Amino acid sequence: MGDAxxxxxxxxxxxxxxxxxxxxxxxxxxxxxxxxxxRGNSLARQGKLKEALEDYNRAIELVPEAAxxxxxxxxxxESLGRLEDALLDYDVILQQxxxxxxxxxxxxxxLLGLQRFEEAKDCFQQALNIEGSxxxxxxxxxxxxxxxxxxxxxxxxxxxxxxxxYAEAFPDARAAYALIMWDKGDPILGESEWDRAxxxxxRYRSADWVTGFRRWPPRLLGVFKRFAATTSVKVK
Numbered sequence: 001m002g003d004a005x006x007x008x009x010x011x012x013x014x015x016x017x018x019x020x021x022x023x024x025x026x027x028x029x030x031x032x033x034x035x036x037x038x039r040g041n042s043l044a045r046q047g048k049l050k051e052a053l054e055d056y057n058r059a060i061e062l063v064p065e066a067a068x069x070x071x072x073x074x075x076x077x078e079s080l081g082r083l084e085d086a087l088l089d090y091d092v093i094l095q096q097x098x099x100x101x102x103x104x105x106x107x108x109x110x111l112l113g114l115q116r117f118e119e120a121k122d123c124f125q126q127a128l129n130i131e132g133s134x135x136x137x138x139x140x141x142x143x144x145x146x147x148x149x150x151x152x153x154x155x156x157x158x159x160x161x162x163x164x165x166y167a168e169a170f171p172d173a174r175a176a177y178a179l180i181m182w183d184k185g186d187p188i189l190g191e192s193e194w195d196r197a198x199x200x201x202x203r204y205r206s207a208d209w210v211t212g213f214r215r216w217p218p219r220l221l222g223v224f225k226r227f228a229a230t231t232s233v234k235v236k
Contacts, residue, residue, distance in 0.1 A: 005038065015042040033059040037069045049076055067093045071102060078110055078215075086110040101127040105138045112145060112217050121145035136166055140173045147180060148217045156180060171200040176220060182231075183223045191231060 005017035018039035025031040040055035053076055059069035074089035090107040093100050108123030124145060127138035139162045146155035159177040162170060174197035182190025194204075203209045210216050210224060 005042075011042050011045050015039060015046070018042060029062040033063045033066050033069065036062075037066070037072060040069070040072060044072070044076060049080065052076055065092075065096060067097065067100065067103075071106065074106055074110070078106070078113065081113075083110045083113045099130055101130040101135055101138065104130065105135070105141060108138070108141055108145070109215070112141070112148075113215060115148075115218070117145050117148040117217070121149065136162060136170055137172070140170075140176060143173070143176060144217055144220060147176075148219050152180070152184065156184075171197040171204065172214075174200070175204040176216075179220060179223045179227055182227055187231075190227075194227075 005014050005021065008014035008017050018035055021035045022032070022039065025035055036055040036059040040052040040059070043049075043052040043055065053073060056069040056073035056076070059066060060073070063069075070089040070092045074086040077083070077086035077089065087107060087110050090103045090110065093103040094107070097103075104123050104127035108120040108127070111117075111120035111123060121142060124138045124142035128135050128142065139158060143155040143158040143162075146152075146158060156177070159173050159180070162173040163177060166173065174193055178190050178193035178197055180190075181193065198204050203214075207224070207228070211221060216224065
């Protein structure tokens, strides 16, 4: 089910394919919830957040215990700044399945945005305890929480372990590491690591992106702004 949508060449065609399926399966809750959730995902990728929320809301009405629409609606709420609403969605998932690493990681992200850093750190650690060393994003998020709490050595250690494992494939960890090392008084290492990170993913040069999309927390964002203002590194 859904091969035409999942193999669609564009996200617009994917949305259309899910809509066509919805015409067939509306009224069959177990199937409709999956179709609506997937169409919501395609809408979200196009920036149609209101329409995506409508699909997730309907999916949750149909099957209140379904995890995916709660997880994805929570992510939309985060992007809209509705962080408390996002927490409610993640808590629904974790009440049913405390072993869901994505829900723990996303809950930590929402708590970072609320500047509840100790709680965020605990959530990221929960995600890592479930997935072990494979949870790369929970690892870098743990480092961000550690850094916001003033646990600088722990944050550096966490990032170094990630970079040793993922190297060039993980610019998110390298960008954070570069800024922290620069701020700790190692400008040569900081700038060279920053160049490597932004060569892999140029979005880290954008103040709008690291603020609005990546949503770095206040301390790291402050380092980024000082770094951009006082070095020769170009930032958009």
